[in-house]
Amino acid sequence: MAATEHYRHWKADLQLCVALGLSHLRYGPPLHLTCPARDRYDWSFVDLVMAEMKEIHLTPIVDLCHFGVPSWLENFQNPELPGALTAYAEAFARRYPWVRFYTPVNEMYVCAKMSALDGVWNEQMRDEKAFAAAAFNLARASIAMTEAILAVRPDAIFVNSESSEFCQPCCPDPEIQRIAQFENERRFLPLDLIYGHSVSEGMRRHLRDHGIKDTDFDGLMAREVPRRSIIGVDYYEWNERLIDSDGRARSLGELFGWYVIASQYYDRYKRPMMHTETNRMDASDGPRWLWRQWHNLQLLRSTGVPLVGFTWYSLTDQVDWEIALGKAIGNVDPVGLFDLNRDIRSVGLTYKRLIDMHMDQPGYGTCPALEKIMAQ
């Protein structure tokens, strides 16, 4: 956010949302700046942003933990993480009681994988045991944060965003089939934990073998899941992978598409859904990609799945996003609705066109699926 100069242009950035006709904004307050030490908060920046959002009637979906933690909290292996994030979530909910939409922890699977299995973020480990610990810690944090927010705001709505993933085996080799099957179950693990969905005996054994106690697992499974929970399913062109003959995953591009992958998530959890992130690295192809995603969404909606939103990531171009912010190189990734000078891109205009086209259509300007959740 610093590299995109959001801290400097935050007010103008919010105005860009209004100019596009957006009603809701997925917004991640900077956790590392707001919570610089245990139980110490600096709300100076967030106060300004929240007040402005309230003023201009832009409803925030507050993303409390997005891939990183403040230095004092170290990383996702830290057993103190759930407690610390819960205190932050409670403090946030108390300070901004008018906020109703929350994403306690964004993309838990990706966060655990990149931090503990791929060695890129935070703890930078490459270890199955570390992955299991991170996934459990993140799920515990998400659950405890949810409960803390509900204690302050009992009608809060939770958008649990997760990256949609799918692995296709390349061939009938039993080992390749096993890897694909395992990865296709592992992708669900954090959501399984927060939604109390049972896992296969194989996954249970895997978790046991990698340090997760049965009592801890059973404790999460026994939990009552909040009624107002929405599954956010993010989708990028690299989310579908082929497990190649060497056992390695290679990006397939858009093979089955968001409709098929998102359906798998819906079939598993049977909860309202939202397309919570997508974009295209090639700016000139953004409009095509956006419409194709939209048509996927329409198809899923037509099958009766309650869908509440469609998000483009992100408002502005990103910096070093292509390399997952693994290094601070300074490369601009033209994925935004606006460039870093805040000039609109073609995809931004397309998104506005989409909004204008549907705003007055029945079932879009006001969303029946969302109204049903809000009325629960």
Added chain:
Amino acid sequence: MSGFLSAHGYEPGPTQRPFLAGAISGTLATAPAVALLYVLGSLAIEARILGLPIAGTIIAGWLLMAVAGAAYARLLGRAANDPRGGWLFGMAFGFALWAAGGVFILPLAGDGQLPTGPAATGVFLSLVLWGGALGGVLPFIHRLLHRRLDDVEIAVNLGSTAAAPGIPRP
């Protein structure tokens, strides 16, 4: 720089008016460049080489620089709109223009005659100064000329048919 340009995209934004913004910026940036040419004595020598009166040389230069400014804005697209880096891109463009104009075209147009000494330095510096001023002022001129989002016509390739690549059935 090519990486920077490709990252931003070669196409100007749909709300931009690059030719107009560039022409206005190029015209404005010519003022300090002419002053420098005058101070270093380059203006009179250029007029003599081109066979024009000084006033005519200034007017011709102003027109040429307006066109060059428009070309700069179109060529650099979104990168030219950067208020922090614009001056640097502009100076690079001014340098390229000096290489093309001062070194290549002027000797041809002047039948082999060239400014020398301080006058030659003046030609070089004035073009680099012009480029820096052009790049510095363009991001702000460009913003004044932005079209409103509601006024932008949605091209066919941005509408819902954009999803269809239009692959013909054999």
